[in-house]
Amino acid sequence: MALSARAQNNIQPRPTLGRRLDIASRHAMPVFGTLIIMLLTQAPFRLASQAALLPAVTVIAVWFWSLARPASMPPPAVFMLGVLLDLMGYLPLGVGVLILLAVQGAALRLARPLAPRGFLLGWFVFVWIATGAAMLTWVLVSLLTFRLIAAGPAMFQTVLTVALFPVLSIPLGAAHRTIAAPEQA
Numbered sequence: 001m002a003l004s005a006r007a008q009n010n011i012q013p014r015p016t017l018g019r020r021l022d023i024a025s026r027h028a029m030p031v032f033g034t035l036i037i038m039l040l041t042q043a044p045f046r047l048a049s050q051a052a053l054l055p056a057v058t059v060i061a062v063w064f065w066s067l068a069r070p071a072s073m074p075p076p077a078v079f080m081l082g083v084l085l086d087l088m089g090y091l092p093l094g095v096g097v098l099i100l101l102a103v104q105g106a107a108l109r110l111a112r113p114l115a116p117r118g119f120l121l122g123w124f125v126f127v128w129i130a131t132g133a134a135m136l137t138w139v140l141v142s143l144l145t146f147r148l149i150a151a152g153p154a155m156f157q158t159v160l161t162v163a164l165f166p167v168l169s170i171p172l173g174a175a176h177r178t179i180a181a182p183e184q185a
Helices: 006-011 017-040 049-066 075-089 093-114 117-143 152-177
Strands: none
Touching: 017 049, 017 075, 017 152, 049 075, 049 093, 049 117, 049 152, 075 093, 093 117, 117 152
């Protein structure tokens, strides 16, 4: 009995082990790429205010990948990145986790309305997300340390995160179209 032309088009050979590994590595690239960026911010480059780079690049990467490839940036991975952010950034445990999960939640909620829009609107929305993340960090650290800390570092964190977003969007966008694209495997 012959198969119809439509049924024949739907039959695909089983992917080889190499192809499955390629797909898996492309799917895992956003999380591991974020981890590598986080580790690079801890390298001894002797930059002024280098410590502020860690939360900035982490928030940017989680926002970007949660919009671009939400399946490749699952909440458990964001949770683990948040724990690492807390440990590397000397934050009270749980602050980075909450901030990153909130950023991811906002990105997932806004993904559909932002998808057809251009970069400028996405950046404008990110300004508000980065401001909220920095202010929430300031409030939480103040509450958890039982003292009111200066708001200046939170404002600096906001400005740095917003300024770095277009700079990091270029390599993240290139990775999104190439090495992080499982459909190209």
